[in-house]
Amino acid sequence: MENFTFYSPTLYEFGRGAEEKTxxxxxxxxxxxxxxxxxxxxxxxxxxxxxxxxxxSAIGIEYVEFGGVAPNPTDDKVYEAIALAxxxxxxxxxxxxxxxxxxxxxxxxxGVLYDxxxxxxxxxxxxxxxxxxVGVLLTIPGSGSESSGNSVITKRETLQKISLRTxxxxxxxxxxxxxxxxxxxxxxxxxxxxxxMMSHIMERYFSPTSRVEVSDRLAEGLLLALINxxxxxxxxxxxxxxxxxIEWAGTLGHNGIVGCGRRxxxxxxxxxxxxxxxxxxTHGAGLAVVIPAWMAFMAHHKPSKxxxxxxxxxxxxxxxxxxxxxxxxxxxxAFFSAVLRMPLDFKAxxxxxxxxxxxxxxxxxxxxxxxxxxxxxxxxxxxxxxxxMLPATAE
Amino acid sequence: MENFTFYSPTLYEFGRGAEEKTxxxxxxxxxxxxxxxxxxxxxxxxxxxxxxxxxxSAIGIEYVEFGGVAPNPTDDKVYEAIALAxxxxxxxxxxxxxxxxxxxxxxxxxGVLYDxxxxxxxxxxxxxxxxxxVGVLLTIPGSGSESSGNSVITKRETLQKISLRTxxxxxxxxxxxxxxxxxxxxxxxxxxxxxxMMSHIMERYFSPTSRVEVSDRLAEGLLLALINxxxxxxxxxxxxxxxxxIEWAGTLGHNGIVGCGRRxxxxxxxxxxxxxxxxxxTHGAGLAVVIPAWMAFMAHHKPSKxxxxxxxxxxxxxxxxxxxxxxxxxxxxAFFSAVLRMPLDFKAxxxxxxxxxxxxxxxxxxxxxxxxxxxxxxxxxxxxxxxxMLPATAE
Numbered sequence: 028m029e030n031f032t033f034y035s036p037t038l039y040e041f042g043r044g045a046e047e048k049t050x051x052x053x054x055x056x057x058x059x060x061x062x063x064x065x066x067x068x069x070x071x072x073x074x075x076x077x078x079x080x081x082x083x084s085a086i087g088i089e090y091v092e093f094g095g096v097a098p099n100p101t102d103d104k105v106y107e108a109i110a111l112a113x114x115x116x117x118x119x120x121x122x123x124x125x126x127x128x129x130x131x132x133x134x135x136x137x138g139v140l141y142d143x144x145x146x147x148x149x150x151x152x153x154x155x156x157x158x159x160x161v162g163v164l165l166t167i168p169g170s171g172s173e174s175s176g177n178s179v180i181t182k183r184e185t186l187q188k189i190s191l192r193t194x195x196x197x198x199x200x201x202x203x204x205x206x207x208x209x210x211x212x213x214x215x216x217x218x219x220x221x222x223x224m225m226s227h228i229m230e231r232y233f234s235p236t237s238r239v240e241v242s243d244r245l246a247e248g249l250l251l252a253l254i255n256x257x258x259x260x261x262x263x264x265x266x267x268x269x270x271x272x273i274e275w276a277g278t279l280g281h282n283g284i285v286g287c288g289r290r291x292x293x294x295x296x297x298x299x300x301x302x303x304x305x306x307x308x309t310h311g312a313g314l315a316v317v318i319p320a321w322m323a324f325m326a327h328h329k330p331s332k333x334x335x336x337x338x339x340x341x342x343x344x345x346x347x348x349x350x351x352x353x354x355x356x357x358x359x360x361a362f363f364s365a366v367l368r369m370p371l372d373f374k375a376x377x378x379x380x381x382x383x384x385x386x387x388x389x390x391x392x393x394x395x396x397x398x399x400x401x402x403x404x405x406x407x408x409x410x411x412x413x414x415x416m417l418p419a420t421a422e
Numbered sequence: 423m424e425n426f427t428f429y430s431p432t433l434y435e436f437g438r439g440a441e442e443k444t445x446x447x448x449x450x451x452x453x454x455x456x457x458x459x460x461x462x463x464x465x466x467x468x469x470x471x472x473x474x475x476x477x478x479s480a481i482g483i484e485y486v487e488f489g490g491v492a493p494n495p496t497d498d499k500v501y502e503a504i505a506l507a508x509x510x511x512x513x514x515x516x517x518x519x520x521x522x523x524x525x526x527x528x529x530x531x532x533g534v535l536y537d538x539x540x541x542x543x544x545x546x547x548x549x550x551x552x553x554x555x556v557g558v559l560l561t562i563p564g565s566g567s568e569s570s571g572n573s574v575i576t577k578r579e580t581l582q583k584i585s586l587r588t589x590x591x592x593x594x595x596x597x598x599x600x601x602x603x604x605x606x607x608x609x610x611x612x613x614x615x616x617x618x619m620m621s622h623i624m625e626r627y628f629s630p631t632s633r634v635e636v637s638d639r640l641a642e643g644l645l646l647a648l649i650n651x652x653x654x655x656x657x658x659x660x661x662x663x664x665x666x667x668i669e670w671a672g673t674l675g676h677n678g679i680v681g682c683g684r685r686x687x688x689x690x691x692x693x694x695x696x697x698x699x700x701x702x703x704t705h706g707a708g709l710a711v712v713i714p715a716w717m718a719f720m721a722h723h724k725p726s727k728x729x730x731x732x733x734x735x736x737x738x739x740x741x742x743x744x745x746x747x748x749x750x751x752x753x754x755x756a757f758f759s760a761v762l763r764m765p766l767d768f769k770a771x772x773x774x775x776x777x778x779x780x781x782x783x784x785x786x787x788x789x790x791x792x793x794x795x796x797x798x799x800x801x802x803x804x805x806x807x808x809x810x811m812l813p814a815t816a817e
Contacts, residue, residue, distance in 0.1 A: 028666045030437025035430065041683065042425025238663035240650055241670045244643030252635045268633035271423040275636045275682065284679075287670065288436065 028239050028288035034194065035282045037174055038201040041275065043267075045205040046075070046164055049121070050082035056160045056200040058119030060089040062112050064132040065123045066096045070166065075208070079123060079164065091115045099303055099310070100127040101183045105145060109138040112159075120161045122199075125220075126170020126179070126310075129163050133178040133197045136161050149180055149189040155196050163202040168209060168274040169220025169311060171227050171281020173202035181304050187393060188304035190296070204278065206270035214261050217273075218367035219311025221257050224277035225250060226295055226314045228285055233325075233332050233401040236289035246285045247339045249276045254340070258366050292401040295321045297394050298409065301386045306378045315369035316376050319360045320415035326352035329402045372418040383413045423634050423683035429589070430677045432569055433596040436670065438662075440600040441470070441559055444516070445477035451555045451595040453514030455484040457507050459527040460518045461491050465561065470603070474518060474559060486510045494698055494705070495522040496578045500540060504533040507554075515556045517594075520615075521565020521574070521705075524558055528573040528592045531556050544575055544584040550591050558597040563604060563669040564615025564706060566622050566676020568597035576699050582788060583699035585691070599673065601665035609656050612668075613762035614706025616652050619672035620645060621690060621709045623680055628720075628727050628796040631684035641680045642734045644671045649735070653761050687795040690716050692788070693804065696781045701773045710764035711771050714755045715810035721747035724797045767813040778808045 040048050053061055061083065063076070070076040071094070083090050093108050112120075112135055122132035136159040138145030147153035163173045172178070176193040191197075212220070232246040253276050259269035279285075298321070299313040325333050330352035337343035337355025345351040363369040370376040387410045390398070397403045404412070435443050448456055456478065458471070465471040466489070478485050488503045507515075507530055517527035531554040533540030542548035558568040567573070571588040586592075607615070627641040648671050654664035674680075693716070694708040720728050725747035732738035732750025740746040758764040765771040782805045785793070792798045799807070 028663055028670075030440065032433065032435055034433040038427065038429040040427055045425065238667065240647040240667045241644065241674065244647045245640060245674075248639030248643035249636065252639045255635055268423055271683070272633065272635045275423075279636065279640075279679070284674070288666070 029236055029290070031288050032194075033283060033287050035174070035198070035284070036195065037199050037282070039204060039278065040201060041204045041271075043205060043207055045203045046079060046208070047082060049079050049162070049164055049203060050084075050086040050088060052201040052203065053083060053088055053119065053121060053162055054086045056119060056162060058088060058160060060091070060115065060117045061119045061121045062091045062093055062108065062115070062117040062132075062135070063121045063123060064096060064108065064128050064135070065092075065094045066125075066128050067094075070123050073211070075166070076123065079121075090121075091117055096124070096128045096131045098127050099181050099188065099307060100131045101181050102146060103183055104131055105134045105138060105180060108135045109145060112139045117159070119159050121164065122161065123164045123166060125165070125167025126172045129161075129170065129172035129199070130178040130180060132161055132163075133158075133172070134180050134191075135159075137197060146182065149182075149191050155191075155193050158196050161197065161199045163199045165202060165204050165274070166208045167212065167216065167220065168204075168277040169223040171224065171277055173199055173204070174278045174282035179300070186304045186389075188300040189393070190300070202278065204274050206267055206274050209270050209274060210265045212264070214264075214368065217260055217264070218257075218369055219309050220277065221253055221273060221367060222311040222315045222318075222363065222369060224273070224280045225253055226318055227281040229318065229336070230293045230296060231286040231289070231291045232336065233292040234289040235401055239289045242285055242287050242289055243335070247336070249280050249285065250340050252276050254362060261366070290400040292399055294399040294401075294404060294409075297390060297398060298386075298412065301390050301393075302376075302378070302381075305382070305385065305389070308376055308378065312370055312376055315363045315367070316372060316416050317412075319356050319363065319371065320412050322352070322356045322359065323415055324408070324412050325402060326356055332401065373416050374418040381413070381417075383410060386413055424631055424685070426683050427589075428678060428682050430569070430593070430679070431590065432594050432677070434599060434673065435596060436599045436666075438600060438602055440598045441474060441603070442477060444474050444557070444559055444598060445479075445481040445483060447596040447598065448478060448483055448514065448516060448557055449481045451514060451557060453483060453555060455486070455510065455512045456514045456516045457486045457488055457503065457510070457512040457527075457530070458516045458518060459491060459503065459523050459530070460487075460489045461520075461523050462489070465518050468606070470561070471518065474516075485516075486512055491519070491523045491526045493522050494576050494583070494702060495526045496576050497541060498578055499526055500529045500533060500575060503530045504540060507534045512554070514554050516559065517556065518559045518561060520560070520562025521567045524556075524565065524567035524594070525573040525575060527556055528553075528567070529575050529586075530554075532592060541577065544577075544586050550586075550588050553591050556592065556594045558594045560597060560599050560669070561603045562607065562611065562615060563599075563672040564618040566619065566672055568594055568599070569673045569677035574695070581699045581784075583695040584788070585695070597673065599669050601662055601669050604665050604669060605660045607659070609659070609763065612655055612659070613652075613764055614704050615672065616648055616668060616762060617706040617710045617713075617758065617764060619668070619675045620648055621713060622676040624713065624731070625688045625691060626681040626684070626686045627731065628687040629684040630796055634684045637680055637682050637684055638730070642731070644675050644680065645735050647671050649757060656761070685795040689794040689796075689799060689804075692785060692793060693781075693807065696785050696788075697771075697773070697776075700777070700780065700784070703771055703773065707765055707771055710758045710762070711767060711811050712807075714751050714758065714766065715807050717747070717751045717754065718810055719803070719807050720797060721751055727796065768811050769813040776808070776812075778805060781808055
């Protein structure tokens with residue numbers, strides 16, 4: 028266990044009807060005129076946007092709408108929103124949606140108060156020193172962005188998908204989570220969200236730091252909860268309790284608590300970001316392909332933590348670490364495939380002929396010569412992992 | 423899972439040398455003159471107080487010392503500290519110690535800004551509406567007070583030991599945790615702290631609310647971590663990693679995260695508070711006597727959650743809930759006794775002839791005719807539980 032600072036001051040309002048508190052919570056964060064960021068038609072069609080606006084108006088808060096944010100959100104929408112936010116003099120952000128919407132709102136929150144190009148924060152040229160307060164009404168769980176200080180934006184021109192990580196300045200002041208709002212998510216969206224949640228937990232779990240028993244047990248507990256609840260939500264999309272447990276696990280999986288006291292990994296995310304930036308696949312589906320490949324590589328090169336996952340989460344009984352790790356990979360693949368109906372290789376992901384040269388090149392250009400917290404990977408090794416994602420050849 | 427609000431804005435600074443940040447963190451909470459609350463000689467003798475004062479002075483913060491707080495802290499020290507704090511015009515509190523010191527600092531923080539008698543907050547006559555900011559440097563883990571908005575104070579005159587619970591106004595702004603500061607705790611202090619931590623987790627775990635899979639898994643994970651690390655810290659008091667995991671588990675066990683979305687129980691605490699108020703026993707040791715008795719009663723009256731604890735934490739395999747619950751009680755008693763060397767009955771606790779009439783009477787006077795979240799207990803039933811704490815009669 029290493030030294031750490033943990034500070035997670037987001038207020039979570041969780042449960043049926045929680046969205047009715049949007050006005051009050053926005054008021055409490057001291058905002059007079061808020062920009063509402065959302066995605067496609069959905070929040071308009073189902074009346075949610077109108078209900079939120081009523082809740083804001085009732086307490087005297089003005090608002091400006093900014094819709095049309097798409098999955099894998101891009102810098103052009105951020106520039107557009109920053110210009111509008113400045114023009115309208117908004118002093119706070121309210122994201123209604125999932126990770127793409129929240130991440131856009133965060134980038135705008137930082138960009139509005141910055142004289143230079145907001146992309147400086149993502150390229151590492153500058154640090155976020157001030158930002159408008161951000162509130163979230165979550166409708167698509169998975170990204171964990173409602174509980175993190177992070178934002179992931181893709182630069183359209185170069186297809187760089189970059190994750191900006193801040194300690195707390197971009198952490199939402201509040202996050203409203205009503206599991207009922209997730210009833211209408213498709214099985215595909217639900218499953219992609221669950222993979223993303225599990226990945227946030229596992230990226231922290233796969234750590235070179237020893238003796239992190241508390242953080243390990245929390246990670247394993249959240250994974251067990253997700254594995255237990257996922258089939259229930261998929262077989263009955265209106266199972267409130269399954270939806271509630273999944274949503275809350277996703278939030279806790281990314282608020283930092285699972286990472287306390289240890290170095291984290293994040294290679295699976297880096298590798299997937301290259302895939303989704305180039306091929307536009309859904310992040311969660313991409314992760315379902317990447318994670319088992321990364322784990323299979325580790326089963327042969329550094330099996331210990333993969334074996335622990337297998338034993339404590341999947342009930343693997345093998346005594347030998349390598350065998351236990353291989354069985355863990357098989358268990359996870361079976362869960363992704365049979366329960367979540369996720370793709371497990373490039374082809375099933377819709378990428379028939381992946382340009383692995385390009386993916387490896389971009390990956391190491393963006394992230395450095397070697398990458399990874401759990402195990403340091405060279406470009407030769409990341410190539411091997413990408414190759415493990417190719418469909419099995421006919422026998 | 424029920425609706426809930428979760429807000430835990432305490433900043434945790436964890437690790438070796440963390441206490442060096444006391445001055446900076448006190449400064450960041452906007453305090454100019456702080457009252458340092460501590461217990462007996464210890465913090466003076468080992469130089470910790472001096473190091474903290476140096477850290478405060480270095481950043482220009484004045485301080486007033488208030489020492490001598492004893493275990494099971496009483497109202498008279500709170501009155502004394504409030505008078506001193508007003509006289510010296512302090513604008514913040516810094517607690518250096520364990521639960522007794524932190525709870526005293528919190529009571530003072532609320533009392534200083536209140537025109538009436540601070541006991542009004544504990545008697546339920548008034549709510550805390552404002553309070554000085556409180557920071558904590560933890561030296562005795564167990565109470566979880568560093569992460570909660572609660573304070574437990576005993577009224578000397580009537581021996582009422584009352585817990586005041588606030589949402590966030592009395593939550594410490596920061597908590598500094600350096601596991602090295604716990605190396606000198608005796609095996610007894612260490613074990614009492616671990617029982618207290620486990621009790622905070624179990625009081626929330628024993629809930630009538632169904633489908634709280636995430637909160638259950640987190641609770642079980644923290645218990646597993648404590649059970650795994652406890653023998654290591656007891657056999658080697660300077661095992662930093664064991665001390666670190668125990669301290670962090672204790673903090674997370676009481677910051678509210680384990681209770682999200684469910685009704686909690688707290689009867690074991692209520693029953694123990696009567697024992698320690700009347701007989702002055704150490705809270706953790708008292709809990710080691712109370713909890714297994716409460717669980718044994720439940721094994722016969724409502725075994726389901728006790729059985730789940732047995733299966734998921736102690737590896738009990740019995741299919742029948744009642745049998746599994748009975749085995750869970752036996753496992754917990756064995757852990758308390760063989761590993762933690764805790765007393766398991768009144769006599770071993772040092773209370774040779776407990777006045778059960780008095781305990782039952784005070785309990786229901788303080789807490790109402792029936793008590794408990796998991797199972798509603800009448801005075802006849804709480805008497806039965808107290809009687810289960812009597813030593814087994816000779817065969």
